[in-house]
Amino acid sequence: MPRPPRTARDRILDAAERLFARRGFYGVSIRDITAAAGVDVALASYHFGRKQELFAAVLERRAAVLNELRLQRLEDCRKRGGSRGVSVEDIIDAFTHPLLERSARGGPGWKSYFALIAQINNSAEFGASMMTRHFDALVQHFMQALREVLPGCDERDLYWSYHFLTGALTLTFAETGRIDNLSGGVCRSNDLESVHERLVPFIAAGFRELCAGVAARAGKVRKHRLEKRVERVTPLRRRVAAAPR
Amino acid sequence: MPRPPRTARDRILDAAERLFARRGFYGVSIRDITAAAGVDVALASYHFGRKQELFAAVLERRAAVLNELRLQRLEDCRKRGGSRGVSVEDIIDAFTHPLLERSARGGPGWKSYFALIAQINNSAEFGASMMTRHFDALVQHFMQALREVLPGCDERDLYWSYHFLTGALTLTFAETGRIDNLSGGVCRSNDLESVHERLVPFIAAGFRELCAGVAARAGKVRKHRLEKRVERVTPLRRRVAAAPR
DNA sequence: AGAAACATTCAACAGTCGTTGAAATCTAGT
DNA sequence: ACTAGATTTCAACGACTGTTGAATGTTTCT
Numbered sequence: 001m002p003r004p005p006r007t008a009r010d011r012i013l014d015a016a017e018r019l020f021a022r023r024g025f026y027g028v029s030i031r032d033i034t035a036a037a038g039v040d041v042a043l044a045s046y047h048f049g050r051k052q053e054l055f056a057a058v059l060e061r062r063a064a065v066l067n068e069l070r071l072q073r074l075e076d077c078r079k080r081g082g083s084r085g086v087s088v089e090d091i092i093d094a095f096t097h098p099l100l101e102r103s104a105r106g107g108p109g110w111k112s113y114f115a116l117i118a119q120i121n122n123s124a125e126f127g128a129s130m131m132t133r134h135f136d137a138l139v140q141h142f143m144q145a146l147r148e149v150l151p152g153c154d155e156r157d158l159y160w161s162y163h164f165l166t167g168a169l170t171l172t173f174a175e176t177g178r179i180d181n182l183s184g185g186v187c188r189s190n191d192l193e194s195v196h197e198r199l200v201p202f203i204a205a206g207f208r209e210l211c212a213g214v215a216a217r218a219g220k221v222r223k224h225r226l227e228k229r230v231e232r233v234t235p236l237r238r239r240v241a242a243a244p245r
Numbered sequence: 246m247p248r249p250p251r252t253a254r255d256r257i258l259d260a261a262e263r264l265f266a267r268r269g270f271y272g273v274s275i276r277d278i279t280a281a282a283g284v285d286v287a288l289a290s291y292h293f294g295r296k297q298e299l300f301a302a303v304l305e306r307r308a309a310v311l312n313e314l315r316l317q318r319l320e321d322c323r324k325r326g327g328s329r330g331v332s333v334e335d336i337i338d339a340f341t342h343p344l345l346e347r348s349a350r351g352g353p354g355w356k357s358y359f360a361l362i363a364q365i366n367n368s369a370e371f372g373a374s375m376m377t378r379h380f381d382a383l384v385q386h387f388m389q390a391l392r393e394v395l396p397g398c399d400e401r402d403l404y405w406s407y408h409f410l411t412g413a414l415t416l417t418f419a420e421t422g423r424i425d426n427l428s429g430g431v432c433r434s435n436d437l438e439s440v441h442e443r444l445v446p447f448i449a450a451g452f453r454e455l456c457a458g459v460a461a462r463a464g465k466v467r468k469h470r471l472e473k474r475v476e477r478v479t480p481l482r483r484r485v486a487a488a489p490r
Numbered sequence: 491a492g493a494a495a496c497a498t499t500c501a502a503c504a505g506t507c508g509t510t511g512a513a514a515t516c517t518a519g520t
Numbered sequence: 521a522c523t524a525g526a527t528t529t530c531a532a533c534g535a536c537t538g539t540t541g542a543a544t545g546t547t548t549c550t
Contacts, residue, residue: 008497023370027271040499045539047497115369122367124360125268127421134429143427159428160443164413171412176372182381182388183404198405202451203539209450210443253528275508285529290509294525 009047011037014109017058021112024119025055025126056130059120062113062133069098070138074145088204091145096169096199102145103173111175118174121166146207153211161207168199254292256282259354262303266357268370269364270300301375304365307358308379314343315383319390333449336390339415341444348418349437356420363419366411391452398456406452412445 006014015036019028030051034041048054073094078086102103103114120126139162146158175189251259260282264273277298279286293299318339330458348359365371384407391403420434432439 021369024269024271024368026269027370029536031536032385041538042500042540043498051538085359119364119369121421121423122363122416122419123269124266124364124419124421125272127419128423128426131421132422132426134425139427155428155431157443159424159432161447162427163416163424163440164409164444164447167413167416168409169409169412170416171367174369174372176366176369176376178366178373178376178381179404179408181373181377182384182407183400185401185420187404187408194317194401195405195408197456198402199325199409201454202406202409205450205454206447209446274506276506286508287510287530288528296508 006044008037008039011039012044012047012054013058013061016054017061017109018112019120020055020058021115025051030054058113058116059130059134062110066098067100067135067138069102070094071141073098074141078145085147086145087147088149088207089200091142091149092165092200092203092207095142095165096196099169100172100196100199114173115175118170118172121170132161147201150207150211157210158207161203161210164206168203172199176193247346253282253284253288256284257289257292257299258303258306259264261299262354262361263357265300265303266364270296275299278391303358304375304379307355311343311347312380312383314347315339316386318343319386323390331390331394333391333394333452334445336387336394337410337445337448337452340410341441344414345417345437345441345444359418360420363415365415366415395452395456402455403452406448406455409441409451410448413448417444 012033016028016033018181019032019036022028024225030044031041033054034044044054048057074091077090077094081087081090099114102110117131120130143158143162146162147153150158172195177189179187179189257278261278262274264277264281275289276286278299279289288301289296293302319336322335322339326332326335352482362376365375368431371478388403388407391407392398395403417437417440422434424432433489
């Protein structure tokens with residue numbers, strides 16, 4: 001069957017997505033994008049206005065799709081689980097699986113999109129505003145789900161655990177190939193199956209550890225764990241040798 | 246006492262560090278940098294050659310200092326621990342503490358440096374090459390230390406665990422402020438004390454979980470944990486609805 | 491067919507980009 | 521004081537930047 005004709009608008013979005021993912025917002029010119037899309041330079045301004053708005057359009061395009069997939073998966077596992085059946089693993093999985101699945105099997109457009117997300121999430125300039133705008137409403141749903149399966153968990157522990165999850169997840173999106181070198185080929189950045197298989201239990205264990213720590217703080221369980229922690233981990237405020245200012 | 250005169254070369258490095266951290270390599274022009282440093286444009290080329298080399302010089306300046314601090318801390322805890330006394334927490338702490346301590350108390354130059362590292366680590370363009378060049382020799386020392394305290398742990402589990410650690414750590418460096426919005430002020434991005442206090446046990450628990458999983462795979466301990474994991478976590482290969490190509 | 495809306499092309503704008511060569515100034519060694 | 525070398529300034533280069541207005545082509549609806 002004849003594939004539906006890709007409009008100039010879509011071609012620009014696709015090219016922008018691919019190039020922004022590679023070299024960031026400032027590393028790509030409008031002319032780079034329109035040349036890669038095979039269209040006239042002026043069409044970028046015509047369809048999207050300013051460069052920033054084109055960038056925003058790229059981000060927006062797939063965000064809604066992802067949020068729906070993830071929310072759906074969360075509700076599914078809640079329904080499946082019934083009363084008290086849903087685990088931390090289920091929630092982390094609902095949060096990460098749709099993303100890693102898309103990156104692995106959604107085609108090059110999705111791959112670029114996630115690489116771009118990885119950059120933005122770790123950028124001081126775009127990080128807070130753009131990620132917040134597109135994803136934080138969804139994240140609040142997941143935070144609530146986690147609160148329910150980790151009752152009594154301190155809010156700060158909960159949010160910082162989420163922070164660690166996001167960091168591990170977005171670095172995975174970047175697929176920089178660094179782990180390939182580091183491991184001498186034992187691990188491959190693009191083997192997202194293997195990552196997901198490990199990410200879920202790894203992060204879930206972290207969540208449980210922190211919340212158990214809080215319970216211990218209140219003198220309830222696993223006291224020895226916490227004490228060990230407090231003894232071992234040196235506080236941050238400690239003087240060190242001089243170095244470049 | 247009169248502070249030692251900062252040379253034009255140093256002023257350029259400082260300005261470059263600050264600006265690159267904010268807007269990345271392409272988002273900053275040589276003129277931006279030299280203007281911020283209060284020196285002539287041509288001095289950048291004179292002292293550093295091409296723009297890429299200036300960028301590399303910024304990265305290199307503090308890398309050696311950090312590597313030495315971290316290695317020192319690793320050896321300290323090994324010495325202190327004696328035979329069988331060193332824990333996963335100790336190693337994670339030696340890996341993260343010097344960095345977070347510098348970011349928290351090293352002054353604005355260090356803060357910028359780590360924000361820059363956060364960007365680079367998650368960039369497809371610079372990620373693998375630059376991080377590998379400056380840090381992977383050190384990382385191998387830590388991998389070996391982890392191998393020793395987690396005997397029998399599968400290499401892939403070990404490397405992917407390290408990957409998660411790096412992701413969580415570098416997102417912390419970015420200090421994007423996203424967690425501030427998300428948590429409604431309960432957490433603050435620049436409260437690195439609180440992060441470190443949680444990062445170490447969180448990541449250590451993840452390491453232990455994965456290695457226990459491997460032991461279980463060999464039919465030795467915690468079998469039920471693994472089965473639970475395998476049941477709960479859906480494999481990545483699963484069809485989903487259509488979306489933009 | 492004709493009109494209205496949409497899409498595309500071309501040429502050009504005022505700036506900014508990284509980099510350089512030549513001249514001027516400063517510093518250290520004798 | 522003289523010189524050799526390192527450092528800084530100034531002016532300029534060709535190429536590239538985002539954006540626009542006017543003209544041209546195409547589709548859609550009555």
